[in-house]
Amino acid sequence: MEYLDFELPIKELEEQLEKCQVIGQESDVDVSETCTQINKKLIETKKNIYENLTAWQRVQLSRHPSRPYTLDHIRAICGESFLELHGDRTFKDDKAMIGGLGKIGGQSFMIVGQQKGFNTKTRQYRNFGMANPEGYRKALRLMKMAEKFNIPVLTLIDTPGAYPGLEAEERGQGEAIARNIFEMVRLKVPIITVIVGEGASGGALGIGVGDKVYMLENTWYSVISPESCSSILWKSWEFKERAADALKLTSADMKKQKLVDDIIPEPLGGAHYDREITFKTVSEYILKGFNELKDLSTEDLIAQRMAKYCAMGEFQE
Numbered sequence: 001m002e003y004l005d006f007e008l009p010i011k012e013l014e015e016q017l018e019k020c021q022v023i024g025q026e027s028d029v030d031v032s033e034t035c036t037q038i039n040k041k042l043i044e045t046k047k048n049i050y051e052n053l054t055a056w057q058r059v060q061l062s063r064h065p066s067r068p069y070t071l072d073h074i075r076a077i078c079g080e081s082f083l084e085l086h087g088d089r090t091f092k093d094d095k096a097m098i099g100g101l102g103k104i105g106g107q108s109f110m111i112v113g114q115q116k117g118f119n120t121k122t123r124q125y126r127n128f129g130m131a132n133p134e135g136y137r138k139a140l141r142l143m144k145m146a147e148k149f150n151i152p153v154l155t156l157i158d159t160p161g162a163y164p165g166l167e168a169e170e171r172g173q174g175e176a177i178a179r180n181i182f183e184m185v186r187l188k189v190p191i192i193t194v195i196v197g198e199g200a201s202g203g204a205l206g207i208g209v210g211d212k213v214y215m216l217e218n219t220w221y222s223v224i225s226p227e228s229c230s231s232i233l234w235k236s237w238e239f240k241e242r243a244a245d246a247l248k249l250t251s252a253d254m255k256k257q258k259l260v261d262d263i264i265p266e267p268l269g270g271a272h273y274d275r276e277i278t279f280k281t282v283s284e285y286i287l288k289g290f291n292e293l294k295d296l297s298t299e300d301l302i303a304q305r306m307a308k309y310c311a312m313g314e315f316q317e
Contacts, residue, residue, distance in 0.1 A: 004060050006049060010269075013042040050268055053218070055244035058251075059226055061218040062197050066272035068279070070098065070113035070156045073196055076279035077286075078102030082111070088137035091171065096127040096163070097135030097207075099142040101151070105287050109192075110146035112139045112207055113156030116197070129198075130163040133176035136206045140180050143187060152190040152290055155207040158197030160225060162206065177206040184209035185309065186302055190293035192286055194264070195219045195251075196271075211305050212289035213259075215251040216282070217266040221259070222249035259312060261289075 003011045017038045024031040053061070061067070074082050082102035086093040099112040114131060117123030131139075139155075146153050162173055184191060184207075193210030199221035215221060226244040227237050254260040264285050267274035293301065 002065055004057075004064065006057055006060075009045050010042065010049065013038060013045060017042060046268055050270075054241065055220075055247070055250050055253075056226060056241040058218050059198075059220050059244055059249070061270045062220055064270060064272055065118070067197060068271055068275050069118070070115045070158050070196060072275070073156060073194075073279060073282060074098075074102060074111055074113070076275070077104050077283045078111070085142060086138075088134040088141055090137060091134040094127075094132050094135030094138055095125055096129055096159075097131040097139055099139060104154075104283055107287070107290060108151050109154040109286075110142050110151050111154045111156065112142055113196075114159040114203070114207075116158060127163060129159045130161060130203065131159065131206070132163050132165075132168045133171045133173050136162075136173075136176040136180050139207050140176075140183055143184065143191075147188050150189060152192065152293075153187065154286060155191065155193045155210065157193065157195045157199045157204045157208055157221075159200060159203040160198050161200040162203035174202075177202045180206045181209055185306060188298045188302065190290060190296075190301065191305075192289045192293075194282060194286065195221055195260075196282070198225075200225050209305070209309065211293050211301065211308075212261050214262050214264050214285050214289070215254055215260050216264045216271060216278075217251055218270050219251060220244075220249040221251075221254050222247045 017035060020031050020035045020038060023029060024035065068076075082100055084098060084100035088094070096114055097112070098115045099110070102109055102111050114129045115126050116129035117126040143153050162168070162177060164173075191210040193208050193213045195204070195213075195215040197219055198204075199208070199215075199219060201223055204221065224247070226240040226247060226249075229243040229247060230237050230239040233239070233243065248257070251260070251263045255263055262285065264281055267277050271278040296304065
């Protein structure tokens with residue numbers, strides 16, 4: 001287990017508990033009472049830390065190296081039924097954007113999402129979850145295929161942003177994202193979106209237009225990352241914590257502003273502490289969202305989706 005800076009008190013107590021248990025196993029000393037006291041203190045410390053997280057600490061949790069990524073969710077929820085599809089039929093197959101057909105609870109979905117790597121080699125292979133234009137065009141191709149065969153769409157968002165390189169801009173990064181948003185608004189099948197990690201900028205919006213948009217508890221969704229915001233406003237990354245607070249990017253903030261539909265709870269400590277519970281909860285929310293949408297007519301579905309996004313940003317003095 002890897003620990004973040006604010007989790008160090010938990011690390012110390014877990015190490016104490018482990019040492020205490022080892023002493024009990026290797027000797028005749030009764031350490032049960034001591035272990036109970038340490039465990040009680042450990043539970044209290046976890047609750048105190050995780051129930052009072054700052055915006056920046058939630059950003060850190062969303063990037064935790066042990067956190068389940070998009071493919072982890074797909075493999076756990078869909079099992080052997082997932083069939084990955086490749087390529088945008090124009091340029092190449094973008095490894096940062098994955099997609100394919102899979103079944104959840106007996107219901108077929110076209111699943112699209114960004115995939116990060118779990119070590120140096122796979123991070124380079126997946127371009128750190130930053131898709132190029134061909135990735136967004138592949139996503140749109142698959143969504144159009146789903147529309148043709150009347151299959152609902154599930155998108156899983158986990159990206160630090162679309163790839164900002166020169167070659168991506170030359171191939172039309174902005175147009176590809178804008179085209180996806182335009183087409184997704186009027187797609188004739190239900191779209192369910194789940195933010196499973198980072199949801200940054202247009203890179204997230206390119207597959208983020210959903211009839212139901214859910215955020216896992218310790219994720220973030222914003223027009224810009226705290227570090228980039230800090231570097232623009234204060235010419236330094238040192239103010240990233242202040243920027244995270246100002247951006248109102250947490251799941252609670254997004255729900256309060258009615259920019260997402262619901263928050264998917266995570267196990268105490270984050271999704272990586274109990275992956276099985278996380279996968280089960282995510283699956284339940286996906287099916288719940290689909291059941292709320294499946295009986296709507298195509299006209300009502302699109303009208304409801306358009307009304308939802310047109311209402312965002314409205315305010316009264």
